């Protein structure tokens with residue numbers, strides 16, 4: 001029932017729309033993750049973008065890129081009403097499958113300490129906390145670096 005599809009640069013708009021649905025006002029207010037923003041960030045990177053379809057509807061995604069000897073998980077999310085159905089697990093599984101032949105040493109991600117769902121979910125998926133520091137951008141939160149080694 002869950003289909004994982006590979007996206008490319010022609011699909012940025014789909015990710016931006018989905019991102020707005022998932023993060024709502026925060027994304028709009030900070031003008032985060034517009035198509036321009038994505039193009040700029042990913043222009044010089046070798047990226048992987050995956051979408052998750054549930055009953056043919058796009059409900060989740062992952063965007064990341066190769067960085068040094070690892071893979072940086074930049075953006076991810078699943079629409080609220082579709083969570084806890086294994087959708088993000090399916091995205092991570094597919095990502096790891098795609099990454100296998102590239103022999104990356106680790107997948108790593110950065111998140112804010114208030115992103116509880118993401119934090120718990122990644123810990124359950126074998127990620128560990130390797131760093132935490134007070135955010136300069138948002139001093140009331142910590143920024144947490146997670147990684148999963150292979």
Ligand SMILES: CC(C)(COP(=O)(O)OP(=O)(O)OC[C@H]1O[C@@H](n2cnc3c(N)ncnc32)[C@H](O)[C@@H]1OP(=O)(O)O)[C@@H](O)C(=O)NCCC(=O)NCCS
Pocket residue numbers: 022074075076077078079082083084085086087088089090111115116117118119120121122124125
């Ligand atoms: C984190 C997120 C992607 C998880 O998506 P999901 O489709 O609900 O995840 P899954 O159903 O595949 O669950 C994966 C695992 O995490 C666990 N999990 C997910 N959310 C959880 C929660 N809130 N509390 C406890 N466990 C949780 C599940 O039990 C499952 O564990 P298991 O593999 O041991 O069974 C989703 O909650 C989300 O989009 N959150 C906001 C995204 C975000 O903050 N992105 C920021 C980066 S840009």
